[in-house]
Structure formats: C-alpha cells, structure tokens
Amino acid sequence: MQENQKHLREAAEKLLSDKKVDVIIGYERGTLPLRTRPVFIREPDETKKLVWNSRCENNLSFYLKTAKGKVGIVAKGCDARSIVGLIKERQVKREDIFIIGVPCPGIIDRKKIEDTLEGRDLQEGVESDSQVILKGEGFEEKADKDKLLHSSCTTCTHRNPVLYDTLIGKEIPEPKMDEYSDVEEFSSKKDNERWTYFNDETSRCIRCYACRNACPSCYCPQCFVDQSLPTWFGRTPHPSDTLIFHMIRTLHTAGRCVDCGTCSRVCPMNVELQILNKKAEKDVKELYGYEVGTNLEELPPMATFKIDDPQEFIK
C-alpha cells in the first residue's frame, strides 16, 4: 500500500504538471486518528497530500456530479463501477474524467473499530500491512485488518477497477465466493422477523439523508421525500415514512447500486440496510443477467426490457 501511495502521488503530480487534468480528487489524511477524507488538488506540489490506505472510505465519484473542468479521480473497484454507472446515465462525460484506478484489498469499517474500543477514545492509530494499532488513554491494542473490513468489502468481487486510464500498482486477485449467501439466509427467515428487522433498523434513522447524499447514484435535483407538490411521504421520523424512504431509495437505486457500502458507512445512527440493496442487486442479476457497473455498453436494466422477461409473479 505504501508503494501504491508513492505511485499515486507521482502519477497525480505528472497529470497536473502536464496539464492533463485541472483537479485531482483523492484522499488526504484527516484530522482524526485513522481517518482520511476527500481532497481536491489543483497544484502539482500539493500532490504529496494524497494518501492511499485501508481507510480511504469515501466513494469519490459523488463529487463528479458537481466538478468542473477535466477531473482526475482516484477510484477503487467500487468507485470505478459507480463511475461507469454515472457515465451510462449521462451524468458525467467519459472524456471529462481521468480515472486513476487503484486495486483495493478492502476498506476498514470505522464502526468496527468503535466496537473494538468499547467506548474508549481513540487518540492515535497506525496501520501496517495486516494490522491496525489502536492507541488511547491507557491502552494500546492490535487488531487484525481482516476482522475490521466493512461488510461490503468482505463480499466484494470487483476489487480491481473495471474502468481506468491509469492503474496504480498491480491488479490483485479477485476472490471467488457466493456474494449473496447472506441474502439467501435472510430470505429464509419468517415474514415477521424480516419486517421486525427492517423496522428496528429504520427506527434509529434521524432522516439526516447522509445515506442519500453520499450515494453516487442519488443525484436527483429534488428527492421524492423533499417534494412538496405533491407531498408523497412524511418528512418526520415516523416509522412508516422512514421505512418507506429507505425502501423507495432501494427501488430507485436497483440496478444501479454497486454495493460500495457508502450509505452504511456514513450513517451516524448505525442503520444497517445493505441487505436490502444487495437483494435488489441479486434480483437484477438473476432476473435480467445484469451486473451493475461492469461495462459501458449495456443499458441499465430498469431503463430497458425484453419481451420474454420473467413474469411468474403476474397473474
């Protein structure tokens, strides 16, 4: 990773000094221990700010929607898939972006670090190849990175960017696994159990819309929950309205969500609804043979149809 960080800085510096891009969107060191954050770099000598590590959690493709000029963007596997989606949906032009692809072995989940700390305050953190050292008042602990990975990363089968202009480092092997075993397990539960699960999760929601705002696929100028003519659904954290908000968000991102996990990562209230997004992803794959964000040619599945689409559910 250290090696890749060096390559990344070099590549970024070259792009800026050759005036191939106007700005580079990447990650820099944050102000909190073990945190990184998005950074916008416009001068070649600022590229030493760029970092690449297992805490680069934000999906930067979000910023493409508002970026101006030719943009260089650091993209992990999932981010690259989001970018493919945005290009297909004509939110960004391929020629306006320069994708700096980075193979990603998985990103650490801040919430898992919090759980490990059990309420203690993290004052310093150091990441090595396989471990993270957590330091604070009166403690110093080691934790395995594998165990801290975000749940989206543990089932990720696209660690290497599908689309890039330059790749930093070498491609890493893609794991073979049953990505949807958790969805199947969840489906086997009773109606009531599943209903209770979703109600419990959304009961904590405070309607801050961080999930929506951070999502690369959520770019509507006005979201359906913000519409007032007509007001479709309530804006308070009423259980029914909150559940409906999350459900419709899943519907709107079906066939577009790449399971980057951003919505779950940004949630301040630990609302965990990824299983719902994954279910939609699985359906789209099984019903229409569509894998989100893997090529630029195929039309998004909800924007097209085939005459012989499955219709067992219709009387």
Place this chain on the structure above:
Amino acid sequence: MKGKVIGKEQLAGWLDNLREEYDVWAPVKGNGLVSFHPINSASEIYFGFLNTRKTPKDLFFPQSEVLFSFRRGEMEKDRDTLLEKPRIIFAIRPCDAQNLALLDKVFDSEDYQDPYYVERRKGTLLFGMACTHPQTTCFCTSMRAGPFEKTCLDLLIVDLGNDRYFVEAVTEQGKDAIGKNNLLEDAGEKDTERLAKTKKEAEEKIKSKIVIEGLEEKLDKIFDSSLWDRVHQRCLGCAICTYLCSTCHCFALLDEKVDSGGQRIRSWDSCMFPGFTLEASGHNPRISNKERMRQRVMHKFNYFVKNFGQTACVGCGRCIRNCPVNIDIREIIQEIDNE
C-alpha cells in the same frame, strides 16, 4: 462547597429511591450506540460511555412532535400533559446541559415562551456526570465551559476514580434529591482533594482549542471571502452536523392530512438542506452547499452572538466525530482566524 459522596454500589439504591417519584432517564447501550432511555433498574445504565451519539436535546425539543390534531367536524382536542411524571436525566454530560442554557434563550425568553419546551424543561432535573475522560474532539474549555461545568445542572456527579462518586448539589431541587435518602454521606477532606485532582486532570486532557475571541467581528468581514469556496468543497450536504449538534434548533412546521383529519407537526429542519430556504417562487437564496455551510458557521459564531450574546456551540465535538467526510469545525475556525 460542601459535597456528598456515595459508594458506587449504593448508586443503584439511590436511583431506585428516586424512581419512586421520577422517571429516570440514563445512558443505555444498544446497536453500538449509547442514548438516553427511561430505565427500570440501575443495571441498565451504561457507564462506559464518553458521550451519547445523539444529544439529549431531543428530550426537550423532540425531532418531531404533534402540535395539534383535528378530525373532520371536531375542534382541536386539549393537549395532553407532556410528562406523566417529573423526570431526572441521569449522567447528562456538562456540555449537553450547558447547551440548554442556549436553547432557553431561544425557547424560553422574556418575549417568547415555547410551551412544549418550557413544560419539559420545568419538569426535568438534570444530574450531570462530569467528564473525566474527554475525547480528542472535545473543546468545551474553549467555549467558556469545561468538563466539570455546572450550568443548568441540578446535581453534578463526579467519578472519583475509586469506589465513590462525589455528588454536589447545584440547585435547591438538587439538594432535595439528595436529602431524600441516607445513602449519601458528607464528603471528607480526601474526597475533596481527589475531586480537585480529577478536575484538573480532566481539564488538562482537553487539548483541542479554538479561539472565539474576536471571531464574531472577523466573520462580519468575510461573508464574501473565497474561504467558503474552499471549506465547503467536500461537504455532502447531509444533516449529520446539524441533527447531532447540541445547539442546532431549527425546525419546520408540517401539515399532514388525510380525508378525515390531520395534524400539525413541528419537526427538526436543517440549514444544510436545499429545501430549508427554498421559496415558493422557486428561487433559493442559498443555492449550494457553500452558502449553506456558511450559514451554519455564521449562525453559530456570529448571528447567535448578535442575538443572544453567546456563541451557539458548546464544544461537544459531535459534528467533528460524525461527519462522513471529516469536516472539522476547529479547522474552519482556524482558517477564519488566518484570513
């Protein structure tokens, strides 16, 4: 100052006594989050918390509440009492308690009293738990307060780091709450010494500093500065910073209605949302995240000072800890200072 002490194992007994007269709310852990809930036994309390994720401001100013409701052909019903029993909020952090002094200025001023807020506020005793383990993101000492601040508290409880809590009554009501049982004993000299030491240590642990002196005047001059172009860049435009903020108190009034009736609801709103300033004409004076973020900073450190003579920030650090893109208010204040 004459204080009391109580053994840690006696605390449950004390709270149980109090529960006969009061609903006791205390920090409880669930789903990886600590939040205030009414408790049925002291064993439910989670003492290992640094601070709750959400502020307890929603116990006084809930995220949404029905102001009135109506049915077809029926007049509005009388409002129910908001609190069935007087409440005690146990182990509220001093920063969150101090925040109520700011909210009082808005919701319980001479000119205007919000009946919902006032009723909840009057019916609640605040038992503060001093912050002996401030976080790296805490900067209350810069906001004219500190980890042992007593503003708005009825009682201040301090973990002495041994087997005892130091309990100090701040108000008459607090004194009454102590007086009602014999589990507390007078503090000895050693306890007061320990208290002073704990306080000093806690204050020293707070390393984050921001300078608010002169900030208001500075902000007056930089409304059009290019600084805002820089600081807002990574902002996602979500409401985490405002909804988890202690002091943010903006709300919207919403009407929800069906064929047979409806209700008027007061619900939190956030200046970080585009709809917050959207006008009926379709014009939006705060068109992008830049204007919205500037508003957030200006309101806290300039407008609120102008209106109420105090900065609308208590230094709890929640906005820093929870921002998904790590926007740090300390840094922004520093940048403003450097302008």
Place this chain on the structure above:
Amino acid sequence: MKEGQTVDTEKAGWEPRIIAFLCNWCSYAGADLAGISRLQYPPNVRVIRVPCSGRVNPYFIIKSLQHGVDGVLVSGCHPGDCHYINGNLVARRRFAIFKSILEFMGVEKGRVQFSWISAAEGERFSQVIKEVTEEIKALGPGKRFVKEI
C-alpha cells in the same frame, strides 16, 4: 384503524378494501366487459383508471398501503398489446423488483398483485378479482406500512 385487529375480524364482518389500478386500454375495458356481461365479482375492489400499467408509480401502491388499504392490484395489457407499445414491459421489470423487495421486507405475499387482462377477457377479470379478494381475505387486514394520522 388496524392495530389490534386480527383475522378474527372476518367473523365480525370484516371485508377487505382493495385498490385496483387498471389500464385504460385493456384491463379497464375488461372490467367493463365483465359488467356488460353481468358477471359477478366481489365488490371489494375500488377501481382507479390509469392510462397504462406503466403509469403506476410504486408510490401509488405504497401510499395506498400507508392509508390502510388491505390489498392492491395492478392490471395492464398482455405483453405485446400495450397501446403505448411497451409501457407494460417497462412496468413489468419495475414491478418484479418492487414486489420482490416488498416481500423481502416482510410484506405478505399476495398483498400486492399484478395481472394482465385484455379488453376481451371479462370472464377472466371477474375470475382474477375473485381470486385476489379471496387471497387478501385470507391474509387479514393490511398492517404493514399503515400510518395513522
């Protein structure tokens, strides 16, 4: 309205309220034919005529459930028969995912249903309404998503 009610309410004469979104060109005409042909079907459905099954936004369905209806039926033209060439085919994909997500979240199978009924299928229309009504009756009152105001 719904809380505390169980399937027992059938005994107290509970009858489900069902909203049927029927496309103007096929299913609505099918319903018309059923009427002209004097075919009997349960009076539990309230018909809302829409231009095309593709016009039915999932919001309509959720909003109905939120207001406490016990079941929703969406019906359109058979594939290939759409007045707008392919509105029903786009709708088919949308509803496949929608129904799957609804059921995954724990909404009872059968609460929300879809059918293709042509203008010539009056008999079939009455049959579908009978089936849907029976199935929703068996499920009892709708409680998921219900919001009381």
